[in-house]
Amino acid sequence: MKSIRCSFWICAIFLFSSPAFSTEAPISDATLECLDCHVLLHPGIVAEWEKSRHAQSTPEAAVSVEGLSRKVSAESIPDALKMTAVGCAECHGLRPGAHKDRFEHNGYALHVVVSPKDCSVCHPVETDQFSKNLMSHAYANLAENALYQKLEHSILGKPAFKNDRIHQDVTDDGTREEACYYCHGTRLEMEGIETRETELAGKLEFPMIRGWPNQGVGRINLDGSKGSCSACHTRHAFSIETARKPYTCKECHMGPDVPAFKVYESSKHGNLFSSHQAAWNFQNVPWTIGKDFTAPSCAACHVSLLVNADGAVVSNRSHQMNDRLPWRLFGLIYAHPHPATPDITRIRNKDGLPLPTDFNGGFATAYLINEKERHRRKTAMQAVCLNCHGTTWVQGFWTRFENTLVRTNADIRTATQLMEAIWEEGLADGKENPFDEAVEKKWIDIWLFYANTIRFASAMGCGGDYAVFADGRYMMARSLADLADEWRLRKGLPIAP
Secondary structure (H helix, E strand, O other), X not given: OHHHHHHHHHHHHHHOOOOOOOOOOOOOHHHHHHHHHHHHHOHHHHHHHHOOHHHHOOHHHHHHOOHHHOOOOOOOOOHHHHOXXXXXXXXXXXXXXXXXXXXXXXXXXXXXXXXXXHHOOOOHHHHHHHHOOHHHHHHHHHHOOHHHHHHHHHHHOEEEEEOOEEEEEOOOHHHHHHOHHHHHOOXXXXXXXXXXXXXXXXXXXXXXXXXXXXXXXXXXXXXOOEOOHHHOOOOOOOOHHHHHOHHHHHXXXXXXXXXXHHHHHHOHHHHHHHHHHHHOOOOOOOEEEOOOEOOOOHHHHHOOOEEOOOOOEEEOOOOOOOOOOOEEOOOOOOOEEOEOOOOHHHOOOOOOOOOOEOOOOOEOHHHEOOHHHHHHHHHHHHHHHOOOOOHHHHHHHHHHHHHHHHHHHHHHHHHHHHHHHHHHOOOOOOOOOOOOOHHHHHHHHXXXXXXXXXXXXXXXXXXXXXXOOXXXXXXXXXXXXXXXXXXXXXXXXXXXX
């Protein structure tokens, strides 16, 4: 019965005319073969692709566009790709020799994982910019930092109650891959080829990939490249609109450790976005301030090519993400100037630890951007702000923001002094793992959650109560008091002075 059903479907596909795909560009024969089956198997994917720019234009037409509206940064396109839509075969059949997950599929050499190196055939500038981004190194920056691994282990480790204490064993890959490495990206590895019985075509072979599926920003791909363009340009529409809306950033920047979205959503900017986004144009390139949108999204501040009403460039398009950011708000354990290179595994503070700051709050300056570069990035960010705000407003906002950095770092220093006293007196074991005991987690809460929330609220034009009671200053003050009480209790001192 099963073979009869399969034969029926195969006949239905190949004897009747193919579906009419609504694309303006001609489709290659190879992609048409893909679509003939996958329009039945994966209609959602095909429908998304049909709406994409890839389906509606050829690379040759995209390259011919002049001026700021050009979306393809390659100067020339390989002849084999010029004249047809960018479809299934064009992406999944590109550079087959470079991909370890290459497999034979209905007469074609294909690969499952499309990497930034594939995208760079048409988008080399964007790919190069992204490679200079901390995100592109997110896997190694976590997995290859021994200190961060201790923090990860204290969160993901398998708990077991032994000898009157909680001990944490090594976690499983599934937990790691849907936790920290969902956003940071996994390391993909080929495990072999599997033969499966399919509904339409009988037995077919498919690659088995460890760490897949994943669209993390620092994913290590099977061609050796780093990153995933589809983290922001979601498959298979690869929409500029999707990448420009803050919901895409929310996927990884929700908090409480990186609370960018929840703070933005509660800010005046987020309020304006929620109220008026239906009237905005998220497709235009370049993006015109005041015409296409009237309040910033994440992309407006950090990524997009922006012009004013006269068409003059306000900010160039950048996939580096941090080249308008002088300060890294994510405290490790203090806010600090941005790292000079995206590979932060090489950073060492004065104590030899792989941290951008030492426990006293000093910066590992040799590994961080200098004052001149910080000024350049600050000016680049303020150029965006000045299109909606006066100079006095922008300068006053920035003064307040930098005061917040100084103040939160000072508060963290007080908490760290307490934590160091607890370690020095043997009231907690900070040598084996400084992150796994309950008292250490009170300290972590202060710099990983509450200080970060305060900084993001300040950086993003305030986020209502996030600066105070909603994971803000109140929670930091309470945790600091808890930490002090814990120290006194462990020393056997009375709580009351």
